[in-house]
Every structure is written in structure tokens, then in C-alpha cells.
Amino acid sequence: MAAPTSNPAARRRPGPSIGDVARLSGVSAQTVSRVANEAPNVLPATRQRVLAAMEQLGYSPNRAARALRTGSFATIGVVVHRLARTGESSTVDAIVEAARREGYTVNLVDVASPSSDDVMAALRQLSNQSVDGLVIVRAETTTPTSLALPGRTPVVVADSRFVGHHPSVGADQLAGAARAVEHLLELGHDTVHLLAGPPESGPAQLRATGWRAALERAGREVPSAAQGDWSARSGYDAGRHLAADPAVAAVFCANDEMAAGLLHALHEAGRSVPGDVSVVGFDDIPLARHLWPPLTTVRQDFAQVGQELVRLLVEQIRDPAAFVTRNVVVPAPLIVRSSTAPPAR
Amino acid sequence: MAAPTSNPAARRRPGPSIGDVARLSGVSAQTVSRVANEAPNVLPATRQRVLAAMEQLGYSPNRAARALRTGSFATIGVVVHRLARTGESSTVDAIVEAARREGYTVNLVDVASPSSDDVMAALRQLSNQSVDGLVIVRAETTTPTSLALPGRTPVVVADSRFVGHHPSVGADQLAGAARAVEHLLELGHDTVHLLAGPPESGPAQLRATGWRAALERAGREVPSAAQGDWSARSGYDAGRHLAADPAVAAVFCANDEMAAGLLHALHEAGRSVPGDVSVVGFDDIPLARHLWPPLTTVRQDFAQVGQELVRLLVEQIRDPAAFVTRNVVVPAPLIVRSSTAPPAR
DNA sequence: ACGCTGGATGTTCACGTGAACATCGTCTAT
DNA sequence: ATAGACGATGTTCACGTGAACATCCAGCGT
Numbered sequence: 005m006a007a008p009t010s011n012p013a014a015r016r017r018p019g020p021s022i023g024d025v026a027r028l029s030g031v032s033a034q035t036v037s038r039v040a041n042e043a044p045n046v047l048p049a050t051r052q053r054v055l056a057a058m059e060q061l062g063y064s065p066n067r068a069a070r071a072l073r074t075g076s077f078a079t080i081g082v083v084v085h086r087l088a089r090t091g092e093s094s095t096v097d098a099i100v101e102a103a104r105r106e107g108y109t110v111n112l113v114d115v116a117s118p119s120s121d122d123v124m125a126a127l128r129q130l131s132n133q134s135v136d137g138l139v140i141v142r143a144e145t146t147t148p149t150s151l152a153l154p155g156r157t158p159v160v161v162a163d164s165r166f167v168g169h170h171p172s173v174g175a176d177q178l179a180g181a182a183r184a185v186e187h188l189l190e191l192g193h194d195t196v197h198l199l200a201g202p203p204e205s206g207p208a209q210l211r212a213t214g215w216r217a218a219l220e221r222a223g224r225e226v227p228s229a230a231q232g233d234w235s236a237r238s239g240y241d242a243g244r245h246l247a248a249d250p251a252v253a254a255v256f257c258a259n260d261e262m263a264a265g266l267l268h269a270l271h272e273a274g275r276s277v278p279g280d281v282s283v284v285g286f287d288d289i290p291l292a293r294h295l296w297p298p299l300t301t302v303r304q305d306f307a308q309v310g311q312e313l314v315r316l317l318v319e320q321i322r323d324p325a326a327f328v329t330r331n332v333v334v335p336a337p338l339i340v341r342s343s344t345a346p347p348a349r
Numbered sequence: 350m351a352a353p354t355s356n357p358a359a360r361r362r363p364g365p366s367i368g369d370v371a372r373l374s375g376v377s378a379q380t381v382s383r384v385a386n387e388a389p390n391v392l393p394a395t396r397q398r399v400l401a402a403m404e405q406l407g408y409s410p411n412r413a414a415r416a417l418r419t420g421s422f423a424t425i426g427v428v429v430h431r432l433a434r435t436g437e438s439s440t441v442d443a444i445v446e447a448a449r450r451e452g453y454t455v456n457l458v459d460v461a462s463p464s465s466d467d468v469m470a471a472l473r474q475l476s477n478q479s480v481d482g483l484v485i486v487r488a489e490t491t492t493p494t495s496l497a498l499p500g501r502t503p504v505v506v507a508d509s510r511f512v513g514h515h516p517s518v519g520a521d522q523l524a525g526a527a528r529a530v531e532h533l534l535e536l537g538h539d540t541v542h543l544l545a546g547p548p549e550s551g552p553a554q555l556r557a558t559g560w561r562a563a564l565e566r567a568g569r570e571v572p573s574a575a576q577g578d579w580s581a582r583s584g585y586d587a588g589r590h591l592a593a594d595p596a597v598a599a600v601f602c603a604n605d606e607m608a609a610g611l612l613h614a615l616h617e618a619g620r621s622v623p624g625d626v627s628v629v630g631f632d633d634i635p636l637a638r639h640l641w642p643p644l645t646t647v648r649q650d651f652a653q654v655g656q657e658l659v660r661l662l663v664e665q666i667r668d669p670a671a672f673v674t675r676n677v678v679v680p681a682p683l684i685v686r687s688s689t690a691p692p693a694r
Numbered sequence: 695a696c697g698c699t700g701g702a703t704g705t706t707c708a709c710g711t712g713a714a715c716a717t718c719g720t721c722t723a724t
Numbered sequence: 725a726t727a728g729a730c731g732a733t734g735t736t737c738a739c740g741t742g743a744a745c746a747t748c749c750a751g752c753g754t
Contacts, residue, residue, distance in 0.1 A: 021740055032704045037742055045702060067479040068416035069740035072709050093438035100459040112457045114445040134412040236639040268639040294581040294613040296641045366710055377734045382712055390732060414710035417739055
């Protein structure tokens with residue numbers, strides 16, 4: 005890794021400082037600072053003069069100096085793994101938007117793997133003094149112990165397994181998965197197969213648990229689960245086996261992309277959906293309703309998750325003393341479309 | 350918008366400073382600074398002692414102070430509109446990754462609209478001193494004049510219409526679109542209909558131009574274009590009209606999501622794909638190959654675009670003197686799958 | 695007329711760092 | 725043995741800002 009700060013060519017892009025503005029407008033630097041920070045006690049005439057000078061010079065406050073002085077960067081760090089996925093990017097989108105409304109800028113870090121080590125390294129990168137708070141979008145560590153954070157930095161996590169350690173926000177995975185299974189059972193299916201997410205993923209575990217619980221509550225057989233890695237490709241691969249198995253008549257997929265892959269495999273095998281096989285997804289990505297057939301799925305409101313994350317985090321930043329570990333669960337309703345139907349007789 | 354910096358409760362999270370480390374390890378602050386910056390001339394024994402002290406204190410350099418001193422934040426600003434879209438998030442993902450490798454952190458700003466005003470406001474937010482350079486992921490302004498940037502901040506744009514103004518990187522939209530049309534023509538179609546993107550979008554315009562040019566080169570009739578807004582929903586809506594028109598036998602969609610919506614409408618209308626209608630998309634999103642039928646499409650390599658953007662930007666940051674306005678075009682190959690076939694007789 | 699009050703404005707200072715320059719000690723060439 | 729050189733380390737200073745405190749002035753009550 006290069007050390008950009010040590011590059012001589014990159015130095016000094018001075019730009020006007022508060023002092024330049026002060027000189028031009030004939031006031032002290034402090035008064036300029038007051039104008040910049042919208043302090044109440046500045047004479048309107050003075051304020052105008054200063055604003056004019058700022059405009060003329062193209063002044064904008066030096067964020068580094070300000071951060072050094074105040075100890076706050078007005079910045080939120082966001083740690084994410086695989087930003088390109090629908091859920092992740094939607095969540096981050098909402099975070100950025102909500103943060104902006106609160107006056108914060110967002111610093112984004114992508115971790116190569118969701119392991120504890122990588123996340124910790126990322127946190128160190130954003131560590132102390134460079135960020136007022138941290139949002140961890142999905143920390144799929146297998147050991148959700150409390151994250152050892154530098155200097156009591158406020159944190160929120162989009163992963164409900166951190167309950168009790170850090171405030172968190174997440175969709176109601178358990179209930180959502182159960183609802184999907186119940187829907188298929190209500191249609192008359194004897195049991196429901198699972199196309200699971202990667203075993204080390206927290207949300208994948210939760211969805212599998214919800215699936216199993218619903219089946220057991222109904223006194224049904226719990227078939228062994230097929231394994232995917234969230235990608236459509238893996239759904240297609242697993243789907244080819246599922247499609248070849250005549251016992252498979254209803255499948256709950258741990259996300260919509262794998263469901264799309266499964267639909268692909270099913271079509272290819274000539275099994276009709278929902279005639280021969282019913283399929284339910286999870287997430288309700290924008291494309292879900294335009295798959296063929298339109299996919300019945302469990303909706304995750306990523307935008308709301310993002311908003312809540314920022315709300316919780318800002319609360320914590322504003323008043324670290326009143327810190328309470330809270331857990332917000334946003335509902336995950338079932339959206340019934342056309343990929344589910346009663347079993348063929 | 351709140352003013353986070355003025356919040357008294359958020360103040361002072363001191364953490365150890367370079368001075369504390371110096372005291373503990375019995376050297377001067379400057380030597381600690383040298384160790385932190387991996388300067389060559391520090392005795393190994395001294396270095397060890399300092400590193401131990403850093404470890405013990407949990408020291409990490411104050412980025413604000415460093416930025417103030419050096420004039421560089423080691424940060425790249427990224428301006429994006431609609432991060433949740435596939436192309437955008439993939440590009441940003443690659444940017445973040447490439448930036449990290451170069452030792453830069455990424456500051457993300459989402460603009461509410463791609464208009465000039467909003468982009469300019471975002472730029473001001475990231476302005477001077479808070480960012481070493483800027484990546485504008487898609488500036489869909491209708492007037493791609495040179496962006497008036499604060500203090501000669503290096504910029505790169507993922508939009509080829511800025512050629513001559515700012516360095517840019519973009520997929521070869523024109524050639525890609527033309528290739529898609531030629532493919533359909535080669536299959537024997539008389540003409541190709543267009544399901545266009547929003548008229549104010551640069552890439553949408555480019556794709557439409559490529560489509561028209563290919564048709565004209567082949568001496569074919571240029572049908573009027575259907576209009577979408579990039580969303581699958583809009584593709585579905587437009588698709589219902591297209592599906593009802595028996596003259597429509599081949600459609601080039603300006604992106605894959607609209608193509609998915611079109612497929613949906615076509616299935617619903619009972620028109621077979623590719624039997625009755627051939628469909629080509631643009632982007633090659635991960636789901637494209639798992640739509641039904643698997644979608645023939647033009648691939649945009651977003652990851653490469655992201656990488657190139659960072660490369661160009663870092664080049665510029667490192668040596669602003671050698672600034673050259675360059676334009677990188679990454680190829681956009683046609684990926685033939687199963688949604689295209691010769692016309693029914 | 696005079697002192698007092700309170701708001702507007704100015705002055706001083708420290709935040710943590712790294713560049714420039716100063717110093718110190720050791721090793722080498724004569 | 726001594727000057728000179730060079731590498732390791734220390735000292736000083738300024739980067740731009742905002743908090744704390746100081747000052748100044750107008751308007752008020754007596």
C-alpha cells in the first residue's frame with residue numbers, strides 16, 4: 005500500500021483559510037468562525053460582509069482543522085461485505101441518505117471477508133478520531149462476541165445476533181421464514197424443502213431455524229436442506245438436483261437470487277412452476293415480481309433497516325451516556341405472487 | 350440538519366496521542382512519528398520499543414491532525430446516484446476495493462437527483478481539504494459542461510460524455526448497443542425495436558444512438574422507441590404494449606432490468622421467447638443468465654470500470670502537474686444466451 | 695452624568711502531527 | 725589521533741480551527 009500522505013506532489017492545495025476571509029471582511033477570525041457555525045450573536049450587517057468575503061474567496065472550512073479542534077469528523081463509518089449485493093447496497097443507500105439528513109458524511113469500507121479478523125482490521129482503519137460512529141452492515145462472524153472496539157466508539161450492527169452486545173437492527177428473519185413455510189403448508193404441501201444460504205452466515209442460520217421450527221410446529225417431516233452461497237448460480241446448481249427429485253414439490257429459498265437460479269433449473273428440467281413445484285424466496289428484490297413466474301417472497305425492508313441503523317447510531321453519538329443496547333426488529337411480511345400453488349394431485 | 354460538531358456531549362474521546370507513546374517509550378514525538386510513517390532511519394531496537402508502546406496504549410494516529418498537517422486526507426470522494434442499482438453498486442464496490450489497495454479511504458455521497466445542481470451541492474459537501482480526489486459515478490446532467498470544482502480537485506467521471514473536460518472511464522456503450530442490434534439482424538430479423546432508458550440519461554442516449562446507427566447502417570427501418578426509466582417495472586409497463594403489437598419480433602432493451610420486465614409482460618401475453626420475440630438486454634447483471642429464458646445481453650464490466658476510475662484518479666492525485674484528460678473505454682461484449690433466435694416464419 | 699448590563703467582537707491558546715533544522719555520537723580516512 | 729561525514733534522534737514550529745476569556749460599546753436606570 006502506498007502512503008499517499010508522504011507524496012510531495014500531493015501537498016499544499018491551500019485554499020483560503022478563515023484568516024483570509026477575516027482579513028478581507030475586516031473582522032477577526034473568530035467572527036468568521038461564528039458566521040461559519042451559524043452562531044446567533046453576529047450582527048446581520050457583519051454576517052453579510054463575512055458571507056460576501058467567503059463567497060468572493062470561495063472559502064470552505066477546512067474539515068481537518070475542524071475535526072482536530074472538535075474531536076468529531078461529522079462522519080459515520082460503514083463496514084460492509086459484498087456491497088454489490090442487492091440487500092447490502094439498498095441498506096447502504098438508505099444509510100447514506102439518512103446520515104446526510106443528520107449532517108453526517110459516510111466513510112465506506114468493504115471487507116474482503118466477513119470474518120472477525122477482517123472486520124477488526126477495517127475497524128482499525130476507521131479507528132479513533134476518524135469516525136464518530138460505526139455501522140456494521142453484516143458481520144457474519146461465526147462468533148458474535150462483542151466486537152473489541154477502539155476507544156468506545158458508538159456502533160450499531162445490522163445483525164440481530166449481536167443482541168446484548170451492540171444495538172442492532174434487522175428484519176424479522178425467523179418470523180419471515182416461518183411465514184413462508186406456513187404459507188406453503190396452508191396450500192396443502194406435505195413438507196417444504198430448504199435451499200439454504202451459506203452455513204456461516206447469521207441470517208442464513210436464522211432463516212433455516214425459522215423454516216425448521218415452522219415444520220416441526222406443524223408436525224411435518226424436516227427434509228435435509230440443499231446448500232447455496234446466496235448467488236443465483238449456486239441456486240441453479242442446487243436446483244438441478246432439486247428438480248430431478250420428484251418428491252420436491254415446495255421449496256423455500258433463503259434469498260431471491262437463489263430462487264431465481266432454482267426457477268431456471270426447474271424450467272430447464274421441464275417442471276412447471278407453480279404447477280409441479282412451488283417456490284418462495286426471501287428479500288423481495290426489485291426483480292422478484294418480474295421473474296417468471298412472479299416470485300412469492302418474504303420482503304425485507306432494507307431502506308427501513310438503513311434508516312433505523314442511523315437513527316440508533318446518531319442517538320448513541322449524541323448522548324453516549326444514555327447508552328442502551330437496543331434491538332430493533334423490522335417486520336418481514338410475506339408477499340404472495342404466482343410462484344406458489346396447491347400441490348399437483 | 351443538525352450540527353454534530355457543536356454537540357457538547359460528543360466532544361473529547363481523547364485516546365493516546367503521539368506524545369503519550371513518546372513518553373512511554375522514552376523517545377521524542379518525532380521518532381514516534383517516524384515509526385508510524387515507516388521512515389527508514391530508525392534503529393530497529395528503537396522501532397521495537399515504540400511499537401510496543403503503541404500496542405500497549407492502543408495508539409492510532411489522529412487522522413485529523415495528520416490531514417491538517419499534510420493537507421491530505423488519504424480519502425477519495427465518490428458521488429453516486431441510486432447506489433442500490435446493480436451497475437452503481439458494482440462500480441462502487443470495485444472503487445472501494447481499488448482505493449483501499451492504494452491506501453485511500455472512500456467517502457460516499459449519494460445525490461438525490463443526477464442534476465447539475467445536486468451534484469454540485471454534493472461536491473461542495475466533500476469540498477476542499479476533505480477529499481484528495483473525486484469520482485463521479487454517473488453524472489446524468491443534460492449539460493455535460495466542465496464541472497466547476499473547488500480548488501482544482503482531481504476528478505474522474507464514469508461517463509464518457511465528459512471527454513475533453515475530465516478524465517473518464519466507461520463501457521463502450523455505442524459499440525455494445527450496435528453489436529446487440531447486429532446480432533438480431535444476423536438472426537434474420539427485419540428490424541429491432543428499442544426499449545429505451547430515460548431520455549436525460551447519457552448512457553441511455555448512447556445506447557439509443559448505437560441502436561439507431563446499426564439499423565441505419567443496415568438500411569433498415571427505425572421504429573419508434575418505447576420509453577422506460579431503467580426499472581423492471583417500467584420495462585413491464587412498456588412491455589405490455591410491445592407484447593400486444595404483432596409487428597414486434599425483436600427488442601433491444603437499454604438494460605437488463607427492463608428486459609426482465611419485458612420478459613414478464615411477454616410471458617403473460619402468451620408470446621414465447623425467443624420463439625415469437627427475441628430479447629436482448631444490456632449490463633449482464635448476475636441474474637441475467639438465470640432469467641427465463643437466460644438473457645442474451647451486452648456485458649458491462651463494472652468492476653473494471655471501478656478499477657480504472659481509481660487508477661486514473663490516483664495518477665492525477667500523485668502528479669497533478671502531468672494532468673492529461675484521458676478517456677478509457679472498456680469493451681462491452683455481447684453475451685449470447687437463449688433469449689434470441691431467428692424470427693418465426 | 696454615571697455606572698452598569700449585555701451583546702458584539704477581538705485575543706489567546708491548544709488540538710496532534712510531520713517538516714525543517716539542530717544536535718549528538720560513532721565510524722572512517724588520513 | 726583528528727577532522728569529517730553520516731545516521732539516529734531531538735527541538736521547534738505552523739497547519740486552521742473554535743473554546744474560553746477579554747474587551748468594547750450602546751443603551752438603560754438612577
